[in-house]
Amino acid sequence: DTAVSQTPKYLVTQMGNDKSIKCEQNLGHDTMYWYKQDSKKFLKIMFSYNNKELIINETVPNRFSPKSPDKAHLNLHINSLELGDSAVYFCASSLGGLQFFGPGTRLTVL
Amino acid sequence: SQQGEEDPQALSIQEGENATMNCSYKTSINNLQWYRQNSGRGLVHLILIRSNEREKHSGRLRVTLDTSKKSSSLLITASRAADTASYFCATDPNNNDMRFGAGTRLTVKP
Numbered sequence: 001d002t003a004v005s006q007t008p009k010y011l012v013t014q015m016g017n018d019k020s021i022k023c024e025q026n027l028g029h030d031t032m033y034w035y036k037q038d039s040k041k042f043l044k045i046m047f048s049y050n051n052k053e054l055i056i057n058e059t060v061p062n063r064f065s066p067k068s069p070d071k072a073h074l075n076l077h078i079n080s081l082e083l084g085d086s087a088v089y090f091c092a093s094s095l096g097g098l099q100f101f102g103p104g105t106r107l108t109v110l
Numbered sequence: 111s112q113q114g115e116e117d118p119q120a121l122s123i124q125e126g127e128n129a130t131m132n133c134s135y136k137t138s139i140n141n142l143q144w145y146r147q148n149s150g151r152g153l154v155h156l157i158l159i160r161s162n163e164r165e166k167h168s169g170r171l172r173v174t175l176d177t178s179k180k181s182s183s184l185l186i187t188a189s190r191a192a193d194t195a196s197y198f199c200a201t202d203p204n205n206n207d208m209r210f211g212a213g214t215r216l217t218v219k220p
Contacts, residue, residue: 004152033208041196043153043210090152097141099200099208101152 003027004102006091012108013081021076021105023091031055032074033099034066035090043090049074081109116199116214124219129186131214133199134179140202142175144184147196147213156184156197191220 004025013019025032033056034046048056052068063079074091086109091102117132133142141160145153159166159175159182166173172185186193196213 035210040212041147041215042212043198045208045210092152094208097202098143098155098158099145099153101154103152104150 004091004093004100006089006102006105008105009103010106010108012110014110015081015083017081018077018079019081019107020078021089021091021107023074023076023102025072025091025093025100025102027093027095027100028072029093029095029100030071031094032068033092033094034074034076035092035101037088037090037104039087047074047076078107081107083109085109116197116211118214119212120215120217122217122219123189125189125191127189127218129189129193129216129218131184131197131216133182133184133211135182135199135201135209136180137201139177142173142182143200143202143208144171144173144182145198145200145210147198149195153198186216189216189218191218194218 007022031050033048035043037043046060047066049068065077068074088104088106090104092099115134141158143158144156146156147153157168157173159173170187175182194217196215198210198213200208200210202208
């Protein structure tokens, strides 16, 4: 029944590693997003995909690469992780402007 | 870039009191939305107000929008301890490009 799901919920890793976060939505929405929420709770959009096509790519380092194998999935791959990447990452999908968020993935880079 | 900015950053009230949070934004918008985030969870959509609307109600929530001042307010009446959460406003200056503020942290004491 979960509308927007993310895995894993927690991710602890060493600096320099490569990791992926998966996102799936079963709402049939065409648009999906990745957001980063820092320790001050500021939520910042990273990417937006519409029907598997990238439509927004904010000033995010190219170490971050979203991949959308189909309309229901938008995965986030991060290369060469840095300490500053530690945050909570939220996936979302939208219909008619309303956004539906996943539960978040707390990434900790040591 | 950040679009909405909530004020105050933190608000603490007693159960039964009303809570008012404000949001200011910078560019013209199609609509403005308020979201709620419980600790450790994703954001949940509360209410959407369109740019041609001035006020909207949903249960104990009342939202106002003043496009001339580029501001909105969220009023929660008869607050409950369960209303304790962070509240974010979000605007969409362009389609599929939601911009969130840093949120107002509301604490309702029983």
